Amino acid sequence: MIQIRSAGSAGKANLHAPHFRRCSRWRESRPDRSKGPASRQKEDHLERLRGVSRGLFFLEASMQESLESVKSIPIQQVARRLGLEVIGQSARCFSHKPDRNPSLRLNLNTNRYHCYVCRGIYGSVIDLVMQVLGCDFKEAVSYLRGERQPLPPARPRRSEAERPVLSAERKGELLEAFMKFAPMQEEGMDYLRSRGLKTEIIEQMKIGYLRPGQYASASWALSRRYGFHSLKSAGLTNFYLFEKQKLPILLFPYRVGGAVQLIQARCLLTKAQAEARQIKRFAATGWATFFYNHDEIGKASILFLCEGEIDTLTLLQLGFSAIGSPGSWGFNEAWLNLFIGKTVVLCLDADPAGEKAAAWLSEEFRSRNVLSLKLYLPVGSDINEHVRKGGYLGITQSGATQS
Numbered sequence: 001m002i003q004i005r006s007a008g009s010a011g012k013a014n015l016h017a018p019h020f021r022r023c024s025r026w027r028e029s030r031p032d033r034s035k036g037p038a039s040r041q042k043e044d045h046l047e048r049l050r051g052v053s054r055g056l057f058f059l060e061a062s063m064q065e066s067l068e069s070v071k072s073i074p075i076q077q078v079a080r081r082l083g084l085e086v087i088g089q090s091a092r093c094f095s096h097k098p099d100r101n102p103s104l105r106l107n108l109n110t111n112r113y114h115c116y117v118c119r120g121i122y123g124s125v126i127d128l129v130m131q132v133l134g135c136d137f138k139e140a141v142s143y144l145r146g147e148r149q150p151l152p153p154a155r156p157r158r159s160e161a162e163r164p165v166l167s168a169e170r171k172g173e174l175l176e177a178f179m180k181f182a183p184m185q186e187e188g189m190d191y192l193r194s195r196g197l198k199t200e201i202i203e204q205m206k207i208g209y210l211r212p213g214q215y216a217s218a219s220w221a222l223s224r225r226y227g228f229h230s231l232k233s234a235g236l237t238n239f240y241l242f243e244k245q246k247l248p249i250l251l252f253p254y255r256v257g258g259a260v261q262l263i264q265a266r267c268l269l270t271k272a273q274a275e276a277r278q279i280k281r282f283a284a285t286g287w288a289t290f291f292y293n294h295d296e297i298g299k300a301s302i303l304f305l306c307e308g309e310i311d312t313l314t315l316l317q318l319g320f321s322a323i324g325s326p327g328s329w330g331f332n333e334a335w336l337n338l339f340i341g342k343t344v345v346l347c348l349d350a351d352p353a354g355e356k357a358a359a360w361l362s363e364e365f366r367s368r369n370v371l372s373l374k375l376y377l378p379v380g381s382d383i384n385e386h387v388r389k390g391g392y393l394g395i396t397q398s399g400a401t402q403s
Contacts, residue, residue, distance in 0.1 A: 042220050045219070045220050045223055045228065046216055046220070048228060067141070070125070070126065070141055070144045070145060071111065071124050071125060071126060072111065073111075073125050073144055074108075074111065075106045075107070075108070075111050075112065075113055075125055075128070076089075076106055076108070078125045078128055078129065078144065079091050079104075079106060079113070079128065082094075082128065082129065082132045082133070084104070084132070085102070086106070087102050089105065089106050089107070089108060090102035090103070090104060090105055090106060091104040091106060091113075092104065093115045093117060093118060093121065094131070094132050095115060095118045095121050095131070096115075096117055096118055098360075099117075100360065101356055103115050103116045103117045103118075103353065103356065104121070111124070111125065112124055113127075113128055116352060116353040116356075117353045117356070117357060120280060120282060120283070125144060126140045126141060126144065127140075129143050129144060165233065166230060166233045166234060168261075170230070171233070171234050172259045172260055172261065174222065174226055174230060174231070174234045174236070175234060175236075175253070175260040175261075175262070175263055175285065176259070176260050177222060177225075177226075178218060178222060178234075178236055178263070179206070179208050179251065179253055179260060179263070181210075181214070181217070181218035181221070181222075182208030182209055182210045182214070182218065182251050183208065183209070184202060184203070184207055184208060184209050185209045185211065187209065187211070187248060188207070188208075188209030188248070188250055189202065189209075191250070191268050192207070192250070195310055195314075195384055195388070196314065196317075196384060196387060196388045197310075197313055197314070197317060198317060200317075201313055201316055201317045202313075205252075205253075205293070205313060205316075206253060206255075207250060207251065207252055207253075208250070208251035208252075208253070208263075209248065209249070209250055209251065210239075210248060210249050210251065211248050212243065212246040212247065212248060213243075215239055215240070215242065215243040215249070216243055219231060219236060219237070219240075222236070234285060235262075235263075235284065235285030235286045236263075236285060238265075238283045238284065238285060239265050239283055241279075241280060241283060242265065242267055242283070245267075245277075245279055247267040247268070247269070247279070248267065248268060249265045249266060249267050249268075250265065250266050250267075250268070251263050251264070251265050252264045252265075252266075252292065252309040254288065254290050254291075254292055254294065255294070255295070256290050256294050256295060257295065261289070261290050262284060262285050262286055262288055262289070262290065263284065263285045264282065264283075264284045264288075264292070264309060264326055265282065265283045265284065266281055266282050266283075266309075267279070267281055269281055282326070284326065288325065288326045291323040291324060291325060292309050292312050292323060292324035292325070292326070293312055293316065293322065293323045293324060294323065296321050296322070296323050297323060297338055297339075297342075299321065300321035300342075301341075301342055301343060302321060302342070302343045302344075302345065303321055303322075303323055303339065303342055303343070303344050303345065304320045304321060304322040304323070304345045304347050304375070305322075305323060305324075305325070305344055305345065305346055305347060305348070305361075306322050306323065306324040306325070306347045306348070306383060307324065307325060307347070307348045307349050307354060307382065307383075308324055308325075308326065308382075309324050309326075310384050311324060311347065311349075311382055311383035311384050312324030314383050314384045314387050315347065315383060318387070322347070336361075336364050336365065336368060336370075337368070339365065339368075339370050340368055340369075340370060341370075342370065343370075343371045343372075343373070344361075344365060344370060344371070344372045344373070345372075345373045345374070345375055346358045346361055346362065346372060346373065346374045346375065347375045347383050349377075349381070349382040350377040350378060350379050350380060350381050350382070351379075351380060358374060362374070375393060376393075377391075378391070
């Protein structure tokens with residue numbers, strides 16, 4: 001006798017098994033509907049940030065070997081092709097001018113470059129092309145492969161041409177709004193106190209702080225209000241590199257007339273730690289066109305010109321009229337005219353880059369009949385380190401003349 005029931009059951013099971021498997025695969029592949037629209041939009045925003053921070057297109061595994069061959073192109077050859085003046089294992093830096101004593105070091109062993117004067121000017125041959133020509137990662141790789149000639153730096157890429165151009169007022173508003181998401185917190189306060197700074201000066205200069213994760217929340221909120229492209233145009237996406245590494249950051253607003261014109265960020269890693277992890281310690285929303293504490297120029301007749309924000313804060317705390325550049329080379333020749341009629345005390349780091357910049361500044365000030373003095377520091381130290389060790393601040397005339 002035929003067992004219709006059992007055969008029917010088995011047949012039914014066999015008939016529907018493929019259907020069950022298809023349903024299972026469909027359930028696994030379909031989007032997660034449990035998250036709300038805002039949550040999904042935030043994830044999309046973070047994904048866009050990741051793409052912006054990399055500044056490159058994703059390479060397939062088969063292309064990695066080709067990319068390594070591009071990176072192995074001799075750095076001297078690339079520098080000459082870019083029009084840099086190469087002298088031995090050095091070149092004149094493209095980022096600051098005049099670079100009378102070549103500051104751009106070309107390391108033939110690692111095939112990388114580094115400027116002793118400028119922050120953020122270092123990397124591989126690909127980085128060199130990106131920074132000199134102002135192009136993106138994909139264009140730099142194409143240039144090195146010889147696939148095409150790059151566009152002139154002044155000509156924007158199509159995607160950039162379509163982006164809105166922020167007015168100075170709109171950018172200032174956006175930067176000010178970003179700082180409101182970054183109130184000083186105890187971890188940041190502890191770090192600054194370890195550098196000898198007091199609560200009063202920290203609050204006076206409105207320094208900000210972001211923990212890992214807080215940058216993503218702040219940028220997400222601002223992108224909904226101002227638009228993602230406005231966020232990028234303001235330079236705020238430059239800070240994602242710290243978020244990606246889960247690093248807290250201090251934020252130093254550069255204000256002119258009380259309005260934020262630029263924000264300089266720095267993580268809390270030491271120089272040695274950052275080099276070991278191959279991470280940048282500093283990032284800014286753009287090139288500095290103002291000094292830190294810029295308004296002091298119009299108030300004081302004697303100005304202490306420092307290197308970096310921490311040194312500036314150190315002297316401000318001691319009662320000196322201090323201003324700061326983002327590095328040992330923080331301004332161009334046009335800015336020198338701001339100091340006419342002033343006395344300038346050069347307080348740059350006592351390292352080769354700082355000494356080189358101080359020598360050039362002394363000569364330029366002398367040609368403008370501006371009295372410049374130089375703060376004496378032990379070799380290899382900076383203002384903050386010297387003051388914390390209880391050092392004496394000795395000032396010597398740097399060969400300038402007084403009108």
